Amino acid sequence: MEKFQTITSTYVPLPIENVDTDQIIPARFLKATTRDGFGDNLFADWRYDKEGNPKPDFVLNDPTYSGQVLVAGKNFGSGSSREHAAWAIGGCGFRVVVSSFFADIFSNNALNNGILPVVVSDQFLGELFASSRANQQATVTVNLEEQTITNNETGKSESFVINSYKKGCLLNGLDDIDFLLSNKDKIEAYEKSRAYSY
Amino acid sequence: MKTLFDKIWDAHVVTTVEEGPTQLYIDRHLCHEVTSPQAFAGLRARGLEVYRPERTTLTADHNIPTMGQDQPIRDQVSRFQVDTLAKNARDFRLTYYGLNNPMNGIVHVIGPENGYTQPGMTIVCGDSHTSTHGAFGAIAFGIGTSEVEMVLASQCILQTRPKTMRINFEGRLNEHVGAKDMALYMIAQLTTGGATGYFVEYAGAAVRNLTMEERMTLCNLSIEMGARGGLIAPDEATFSYIKGREFAPKGERWEEAMAYWRTLHTDEGAQFDKEVTFGVSQIGPMITYGTNPGMGMPIDGTIPQLEDIDEAGKISFEKSLHYMGFTPGEKLEGKSIDYVFLGSCTNGRIEDFRLFTNYVKGKKKADNVTAWLVPGSWKVRKQIEAEGLDKILEEAGFALRQPGCSACLAMNDDKIPAGKYAVSTSNRNFEGRQGPGARTILAGPLVAAAAAVNGKITQP
Numbered sequence: 001m002e003k004f005q006t007i008t009s010t011y012v013p014l015p016i017e018n019v020d021t022d023q024i025i026p027a028r029f030l031k032a033t034t035r036d037g038f039g040d041n042l043f044a045d046w047r048y049d050k051e052g053n054p055k056p057d058f059v060l061n062d063p064t065y066s067g068q069v070l071v072a073g074k075n076f077g078s079g080s081s082r083e084h085a086a087w088a089i090g091g092c093g094f095r096v097v098v099s100s101f102f103a104d105i106f107s108n109n110a111l112n113n114g115i116l117p118v119v120v121s122d123q124f125l126g127e128l129f130a131s132s133r134a135n136q137q138a139t140v141t142v143n144l145e146e147q148t149i150t151n152n153e154t155g156k157s158e159s160f161v162i163n164s165y166k167k168g169c170l171l172n173g174l175d176d177i178d179f180l181l182s183n184k185d186k187i188e189a190y191e192k193s194r195a196y197s198y
Numbered sequence: 199m200k201t202l203f204d205k206i207w208d209a210h211v212v213t214t215v216e217e218g219p220t221q222l223y224i225d226r227h228l229c230h231e232v233t234s235p236q237a238f239a240g241l242r243a244r245g246l247e248v249y250r251p252e253r254t255t256l257t258a259d260h261n262i263p264t265m266g267q268d269q270p271i272r273d274q275v276s277r278f279q280v281d282t283l284a285k286n287a288r289d290f291r292l293t294y295y296g297l298n299n300p301m302n303g304i305v306h307v308i309g310p311e312n313g314y315t316q317p318g319m320t321i322v323c324g325d326s327h328t329s330t331h332g333a334f335g336a337i338a339f340g341i342g343t344s345e346v347e348m349v350l351a352s353q354c355i356l357q358t359r360p361k362t363m364r365i366n367f368e369g370r371l372n373e374h375v376g377a378k379d380m381a382l383y384m385i386a387q388l389t390t391g392g393a394t395g396y397f398v399e400y401a402g403a404a405v406r407n408l409t410m411e412e413r414m415t416l417c418n419l420s421i422e423m424g425a426r427g428g429l430i431a432p433d434e435a436t437f438s439y440i441k442g443r444e445f446a447p448k449g450e451r452w453e454e455a456m457a458y459w460r461t462l463h464t465d466e467g468a469q470f471d472k473e474v475t476f477g478v479s480q481i482g483p484m485i486t487y488g489t490n491p492g493m494g495m496p497i498d499g500t501i502p503q504l505e506d507i508d509e510a511g512k513i514s515f516e517k518s519l520h521y522m523g524f525t526p527g528e529k530l531e532g533k534s535i536d537y538v539f540l541g542s543c544t545n546g547r548i549e550d551f552r553l554f555t556n557y558v559k560g561k562k563k564a565d566n567v568t569a570w571l572v573p574g575s576w577k578v579r580k581q582i583e584a585e586g587l588d589k590i591l592e593e594a595g596f597a598l599r600q601p602g603c604s605a606c607l608a609m610n611d612d613k614i615p616a617g618k619y620a621v622s623t624s625n626r627n628f629e630g631r632q633g634p635g636a637r638t639i640l641a642g643p644l645v646a647a648a649a650a651v652n653g654k655i656t657q658p
Binding site: 015016017018020022023026027028030031032033034035045050073074075078079080081082083084086101102103104105108109112113122126163164165166175176177179180181183184186187190191194195196198 | 209212213215216217218219221223225226232233235236239240244246249260261273275276278279282316318319324325326328340341342343344345347348351352353354356358360390391394395421424426454455458490510511513514517607608609616626628629630631634
């Protein structure tokens with residue numbers, strides 16, 4: 001996994017609430033057996049018409065918006081556990097998703113793929129949307145080490161929460177399997193010592 | 199004093215990372231073809247074996263046709279995905295219930311019906327509706343593919359301990375009201391993200407009175423309000439459901455299990471982070487009108503007005519109604535529909551088929567309705583046939599399909615056409631969930647049966 005460093009980037013605003021994983025990547029695109037190629041179908045039904053042509057009014061098709069940061073409305077990533085949603089977001093070049101609320105499984109999936117979900121207040125989120133409406137080249141800075149996000153248009157910062165284990169994983173580019181495999185002796189000890197075993 | 203959740207969680211802690219997640223041992227891991235191939239590929243890339251192969255069970259369900267399963271799958275990409283699952287089962291020596299296997303079916307149907315699902319277990323699957331198994335008093339939740347790989351490699355997973363919530367359903371259910379209506383009512387009250395970060399225990403007289411299959415329906419929908427999972431303390435109904443099933447403990451092991459399972463309940467006075475109580479007498483048959491499961495109302499209700507929606511939610515609300523072709527303040531009772539789908543891990547079990555069949559018996563399917571009746575497993579389908587329900591359905595103009603997830607997520611050919619209205623017993627009414635442009639109205643099996651014979655939304 002690529003190490004996560006401080007990012008200053010323009011961002012793509014998606015001011016819609018309850019964006020579910022069926023919107024992020026519709027089920028018909030889940031037939032692949034690898035992790036590659038999902039970026040092309042990120043938000044497919046909002047992004048392309050029936051003939052597969054880009055819909056000009058959808059933000060990902062608006063060349064004035066781009067960047068490594070996706071900023072979305074409250075309760076992002078609800079629904080299915082499909083990790084393909086995180087692969088699609090990563091496949092489109094995003095390293096950070098900002099919202100005021102995330103669904104649990106999506107958060108885990110994002111972190112397991114080196115994508116940082118940043119939870120901000122409703123007010124901070126609203127200001128990010130306002131900043132990008134006023135200036136499409138508006139930027140944010142996400143500093144994982146300091147756990148801060150800054151709206152560079154307003155100069156306002158907020159701190160965000162991440163557990164120190166996951167933070168360490170992202171900063172060092174490590175994943176959970178490395179950790180679990182290093183704990184095999186503890187797993188075996190647990191199996192031998194448990195009171196009731198299935 | 200501990201909650202049921204605490205007891206099970208604490209019994210599975212291998213170790214806790216300082217200021218980090220818990221390493222939790224997993225008793226039962228279920229896998230299907232869609233969310234597992236990349237995990238097996240990951241094992242190969244790292245040169246790893248499956249750590250405890252006897253604890254993982256595989257079935258093909260999401261991406262399979264519900265007609266002609268004896269023929270090779272026509273869609274090449276789907277066929278390759280299912281073949282990949284079979285190959286992974288062979289290479290890693292795992293139990294696999296493939297197409298035409300009498301044990302095949304939807305992962306959350308075959309777990310309970312074969313006795314894999316037991317009280318006190320930790321159960322995971324790369325599927326958010328794993329919460330279904332919580333009906334047996336298990337900690338069961340959906341995981342992503344990286345986590346599937348973790349479980350295969352180590353039989354463990356790293357999880358942050360969720361907060362606990364108890365939801366009490368008190369009183370006696372009205373006639374024609376079932377677990378699906380309770381769930382849709384609850385999600386409408388708490389909203390689609392209202393239980394995010396929590397693990398829910400369902401309690402109260404109305405929950406105790408539910409059958410095991412109804413409990414599964416309720417727990418299944420826990421994820422639709424964002425909960426990590428939902429569970430119900432095991433009782434005599436749980437034990438008698440499990441007893442004698444293929445993978446249930448037998449003989450002395452059964453006695454040992456019962457002694458342990460009887461301790462699995464929330465202690466008097468144990469504290470939850472949040473507690474909610476609903477009186478069930480106010481719940482009527484429910485439907486949804488929008489594009490998330492929290493947008494539900496009674497059949498005779500009206501869609502909210504725009505001014506009732508908070509400012510930040512207005513764009514999403516309008517987008518949702520535009521997609522559905524509905525207007526604020528509209529009443530949906532009497533509205534004509536095009537499709538009915540009976541099935542899925544939410545409502546694809548024998549009791550759902552009994553309810554549906556009992557309602558349509560002696561009536562006729564409406565001409566304007568296309569109905570897809572998809573049993574949750576081959577065992578469910580065999581039971582339907584054993585009880586002669588298939589004959590009654592046939593006389594009423596309905597045909598049974600073969601088991602699978604089918605139109606719940608429309609990965610196979612069972613897609614609702616764009617713009618058409620489907621009354622569906624499944625779990626999600628998201629945009630495009632049942633096919634691009636499909637408009638889903640979620641409901642229980644009785645409401646679906648009424649829609650199928652009346653051709654429109656009516657009280658059952």
